[in-house]
Amino acid sequence: MSELRIRGLQKSFDGHPVLHGLDLSVERGTLLALLGPSGSGKTTLLRLLCGFERADGGSVEIDGRRVVGDNLHVPSEQRRIGYVPQEGALFPHLSVADNIVFGLPRTQRRARHRVAELLELVGLPAYFGERAPQQLSGGQQQRVALARALAPAPTLIMLDEPFSSLDAALRVETRLAVASALAAAGATAVLVTHDQSEALSLGHEVAVLWNGRLIQTATPEVLYRRPVTRELASFIGEAVLLPGIAQQDRASCELGELALVAPVGHGAVDVMVRPEQIRLLRADETARTGAEHDALVTDVIFQGQDASVALQLQSATRAMVRARVPGYLCPRPGERVRLAVEGEVTAYSRA
The missing domain is CATH 2.40.50.140 (Nucleic acid-binding proteins)
Structure with missing residues (x-):
């Protein structure tokens, strides 16, 4: 997997600034939790990194390769980023196995390349490959979505509040399974969340986005014990x-x-x-x-x-x-x- 480098990233909508010159580094193999209240700019940052939106300024490098810069916008499909949306978004007319290989070249899709390996990686038995998505629980569907994101061996994994639709008990179980799978894959990942306990329990580091600015990036323990502002202290627990x-x-x-x-x-x-x-x-x-x-x-x-x-x-x-x-x-x-x-x-x- 790769490292992520963001420098001076800016984005406005209709003249209203949403991101104000963000600087952020994510080391190879790190799970970074991007935490912030609603409206802080988390989703905008995710969309810029994935290439769904164009930045107004700044740069983004993934493993030393610039994908955002002056007059540069590398299309989403060329960035080699795995994306796990909020509710998995599996195709209901395809089997679990076919969902996992969906983004692979045709020959690998036909051979169901690495399906059993990826199912094992996310903690599901190989025979689940023959099931339809609607036969799985919400947590199992999220694991399949992660397996699909990992299938093309991406340089970076983006997780967009992937546990928000799950009930409390299933949320904890699925978090642990996803964190274990990412660690086993040696993945560099960014988890976007507004859930403080989720960020503190899963992130190797936590970056807090507040009104379009990164106000603190630290380990979970440092962030909780030494938040840089009163407002952040009340937000983190x-x-x-x-x-x-x-x-x-x-x-x-x-x-x-x-x-x-x-x-x-x-x-x-x-x-x-x-x-x-x-x-x-x-x-x-x-x-x-x-x-x-x-x-x-x-x-x-x-x-x-x-x-x-x-x-x-x-x-x-x-x-x-x-x-x-x-x-x-x-x-x-x-x-x-x-x-x-x-x-x-x-x-x-x-x-």
Whole structure:
């Protein structure tokens, strides 16, 4: 597979800029999750990379070969890109095997070139090749769509929100199967998604597109622990934001003096704590940090394996925070609890 290099990519529609000079690199064999809210420009970027739309400026190189540049637009069929759409888009009148070989030369189509190998790669038995697409579940159809994309040995795989139409349990199973198949094929892939958990669990790296600009590209752990803006912190999972004062590598706020992941200088800041960092202490338990706070449980959203707990701090400001706790430790509204914060937090300067 190949590496992808994007430099200064621009696109407008009817005079309205959609992409503002994007720069992005995807190393060979990497699965990059392209994450962003609706309207951020994800689909436009995908269409430019696949050659479905013409760029207004900038360049795109795939494995050192330029496919977008000044007065250059290589047609889609010459870019050797595999494309997996949202709902698989298999041909209902063709068998699974014929769907997989659809884009191959005629002699390879007749020989059903690599069908058994590709089905095995995506975790399906070889005899599925004789079935019609409508005989498969939604997740199985998505795996077949991936096998079809891999069949011509493309230089790059583009996945356009391929799990969005699946139910929760099937979504997780299919994600794992697709990630395993891409890794086994050594594929370079770009997964377009608006699902944060999907991006964090599948991507080797995650690039966040926000209002047509790439605002952060990082590993999932760095992105989650050190988002570059307050808005991004709230988009990537839940975030508790409290006013505070930073000094060197620590910040003081309603939850005490907390260690920072990275220094932000001195002065007024907003301190960002993830809800799972707020621990509710047992009656016989003391905080590891020594900083404990009394709180009143005002609301509980029980979600099975865990619960989201709204807490009012019993301090002068009566600040509200939200903790995430294991479901079996879920308190009841009206209970008085003690809490403590674990781990390092992130702060954003107010200057």
